[in-house]
Amino acid sequence: MTAIQRVGVIGGVRIPFCRNNTGYAEIGNFGMSVKTLGALVERYGLHGVELGEVAFGAVIKHASDWNLAREATLSSGLAPTTPGITTARACGTGLDNAVYIANKIASGQIDAGIAGGSDTTSDVPIVYGKALQQRLLAVNRARSPMEKLKTAFKGFSLGELKPSFPAVAEPRTGKSMGEHCELMAREWKISREDQDRLAWESHQKAAAAYERGFFKDLIVPFRGIERDNNLRPD
CATH class of the missing domain: 3.40.47.10 (Thiolase/Chalcone synthase)
Structure with missing residues (x-):
């Protein structure tokens, strides 16, 4: 070994x-x-x-x-x-x-x-829906310019052009990181004051680290x- x-x-x-x-x-x-x-x-x-x-x-x-x-x-x-x-x-x-x-x-x-x-x-x-995706793939498979044109517009709906932005939510729960953190804080009984103090101290310590050259x-x-x-x- x-x-x-x-x-x-x-x-x-x-x-x-x-x-x-x-x-x-x-x-x-x-x-x-x-x-x-x-x-x-x-x-x-x-x-x-x-x-x-x-x-x-x-x-x-x-x-x-x-x-x-x-x-x-x-x-x-x-x-x-x-x-x-x-x-x-x-x-x-x-x-x-x-x-x-x-x-x-x-x-x-x-x-x-x-x-x-x-x-x-x-x-x-930033992506688009399945309908537009399949339409564009079909256009790509079409052989002639006329066939491509027909495929592009057949049954076309303006709704297909609606973009889809990536969600910041967890797919399984639909909740964001902050929402999950809030649930955790409630379960562990972490007060809002303690959370705010930790956040404030974190910024204070980071600023102090810059001042003493820690990040240089x-x-x-x-x-x-x-x-x-x-x-x-x-």
Whole structure:
């Protein structure tokens, strides 16, 4: 049996957090992932280095981002032979990736890897209903221009053009994360005052960490933003 290898976290970087539709309004998961991975490669001199694996993920992503980790890796400066795996586990995606990479190192499958994640609600996939989807597929299958035209408009309804925005609700319950949190708080009898105090102290501590330079070597500026813009210390 192979001995378990010791695992260590060498370092990490991130870009500043931003409220939706502000600093990163025009940047998707791919752009944020490339910036973060590229900054890590630059900091630790990993240009052209082949790592065991890059595990990266996002929950809300476009169909074109199905291979997000691999594509971001190819644009990061790492050796193109570095494999990448794309994952998603709600708010735990990045943490789960860290565990995934650590387990691979511990078991001797790889010597080193990178774990991370990104998410944005400013660049969400907006889709259309099943009727329009099937219509467009039928048009694509049609052979002649006239057949395509007939297929496109036969039985067409303006209602087919109504877009569908991704819900922020849990599919099984129809409730949002905040609504679930409220149920949890009631079950565990956590008062509103205690919740507000925890939130306020969190912002206070984050602001204090900025003041003492804690984030100086952790956060890399991106698109002119140097610190989290969702921080409310006052």
